[in-house]
Amino acid sequence: MKKLLVLLVLLSSFVFGGTQWGWVYQDVAINGWERATDEGMAKVNVHGFKNPYGVTVDSTGKVWAAAYYQRYYYAEDGTTKIYPDDVEKTVKGSQGQDSTYLTQTRPIFIRKLDGSIDTLRYLTWADGHIDTLFNGNRGLATLPDGSVLYAADYGILIKINPLTYEPIAEYDLGSTWRTARPDVDADGYIYNISLFGGDVIILDGSDMTVYNTIPATAPGVSRGIACSPDGQHVFIPSQGGGVHHYYNKDGVDGSYALIDTLAKTFIDGEGTEKALPSTMALWDPAGLLWVGRQEYSSSDQYIMWAYDPDQEFALVDDYSFRSPTAEDTTVYGYPQPGFVRCPRDAAFSKDGMTMYIADFYSYSIKQFHYEEKVGIADENATVPNSLYLGQNYPNPFNPTTKIPFSLSKRANVRLKIYDSLGRELMIAIDKEMSPGDHFYTFDGSKLASGTYYYKLTVDTKVRTGRMMLVK
Numbered sequence: 001m002k003k004l005l006v007l008l009v010l011l012s013s014f015v016f017g018g019t020q021w022g023w024v025y026q027d028v029a030i031n032g033w034e035r036a037t038d039e040g041m042a043k044v045n046v047h048g049f050k051n052p053y054g055v056t057v058d059s060t061g062k063v064w065a066a067a068y069y070q071r072y073y074y075a076e077d078g079t080t081k082i083y084p085d086d087v088e089k090t091v092k093g094s095q096g097q098d099s100t101y102l103t104q105t106r107p108i109f110i111r112k113l114d115g116s117i118d119t120l121r122y123l124t125w126a127d128g129h130i131d132t133l134f135n136g137n138r139g140l141a142t143l144p145d146g147s148v149l150y151a152a153d154y155g156i157l158i159k160i161n162p163l164t165y166e167p168i169a170e171y172d173l174g175s176t177w178r179t180a181r182p183d184v185d186a187d188g189y190i191y192n193i194s195l196f197g198g199d200v201i202i203l204d205g206s207d208m209t210v211y212n213t214i215p216a217t218a219p220g221v222s223r224g225i226a227c228s229p230d231g232q233h234v235f236i237p238s239q240g241g242g243v244h245h246y247y248n249k250d251g252v253d254g255s256y257a258l259i260d261t262l263a264k265t266f267i268d269g270e271g272t273e274k275a276l277p278s279t280m281a282l283w284d285p286a287g288l289l290w291v292g293r294q295e296y297s298s299s300d301q302y303i304m305w306a307y308d309p310d311q312e313f314a315l316v317d318d319y320s321f322r323s324p325t326a327e328d329t330t331v332y333g334y335p336q337p338g339f340v341r342c343p344r345d346a347a348f349s350k351d352g353m354t355m356y357i358a359d360f361y362s363y364s365i366k367q368f369h370y371e372e373k374v375g376i377a378d379e380n381a382t383v384p385n386s387l388y389l390g391q392n393y394p395n396p397f398n399p400t401t402k403i404p405f406s407l408s409k410r411a412n413v414r415l416k417i418y419d420s421l422g423r424e425l426m427i428a429i430d431k432e433m434s435p436g437d438h439f440y441t442f443d444g445s446k447l448a449s450g451t452y453y454y455k456l457t458v459d460t461k462v463r464t465g466r467m468m469l470v471k
Helices: 002-011
Strands: 022-031 052-057 063-067 072-074 080-082 088-092 098-102 108-111 117-120 137-142 148-152 156-160 167-172 189-193 200-204 209-214 233-237 243-247 257-262 265-267 273-275 278-283 289-293 304-308 314-317 343-348 354-359 364-371 387-389 400-407 411-418 424-433 436-443 450-458 461-469
Touching: 022 063, 022 108, 022 354, 052 148, 052 354, 052 364, 063 137, 137 343, 233 278, 233 289, 278 343, 289 343, 387 450, 387 461, 400 411, 400 450, 400 461, 424 436
Parallel strands: 052 137, 052 343
Antiparallel strands: 022 364, 052 063, 063 108, 072 080, 088 098, 108 117, 137 148, 148 156, 156 167, 189 200, 200 209, 233 243, 243 257, 265 273, 278 289, 289 304, 304 314, 343 354, 354 364, 387 400, 400 436, 411 424, 411 450, 450 461
């Protein structure tokens, strides 16, 4: 296994046409700290945004972000103060208590499509009581019905209307439950675990009632959870090392069993195998499991990894979010732009081509764009081309399109098609094929308009692409 990981690390340095491929840094979507970019204060769009813990993209394409700690601003005398428009008000807090709070210390920030930012300072319920969001955020998610799920610390999960910003429903897990980042499957079931481990609670997202549990997980400190779109696989990261993998063939029905612990170790830049203290797990639309480590260490470059379930969870990407070289820093010496220091949450745009990462210690939501893997060649031209996956054509298409690929040698080939939620629709090719140019004709006549993904696996190599069906 260690040799395989070293090989994959070497392969991950490949580029095409002299350009980086994979997830490439674009910008800071929401930023509260001048040191987070080379542009300084010019790129700060939410003054005092501190320690983001949650990020999601709602059904309209807006990016929601929330932080665990209070937001502050820096006064001219250098002291730290509560943001100036925060006011004291006696309200009913998240736990039902009547107290005097600074009502706007931990708001939700919502970046709209035009780049402007809405601030959701508190939630007003139909009965008139106000939730100040005082407990801080532990993660965000978007349900299939379009509502946004806000996880507050100390056991509160709240559904919010993304159009009106009004709360819809909540579930109280109790004040002893230190909420971790939740996840949602394609049918709207909500998965959550306490920060310090224990049972996983599965809620029916339609009425916020408990549907099932995964008992006695106890992985130690766990800052989040991930589930596959079909609900069969549940992944629980552990700060102590690795990601606990639970499986139930019936999805949310029946009993889950621990079948493996993934991402126990990683290979650092010097080829040394180390324990991986994971803090985030996320299932992406292309069907890969992303794992983020607890915090960057100056001894190596690695912070996020992607594992492919079609290859028994082999490592397929550790290069997209590596820290830069010592020379690649801002004027303040803070490593940027592509460096992720401590990922707490992540989310994808509707088309799956943009990833937003809540980077806890950079006080920002970083934005990355996926550059198509349209062929590979070693930077030093010492390794010949072995696999090419092209963009489907035509694209957009209706109802058929061709997916081109080339092989340099005879190999085992598997081509899978996924919908925009990452659910597998079909295995288009699964056989040994000869070298040369090939294409597969995909027929979308029975599918609805939208974004779809194709994933080509050739022996141990994986390439992905995106296509748009427009009827």
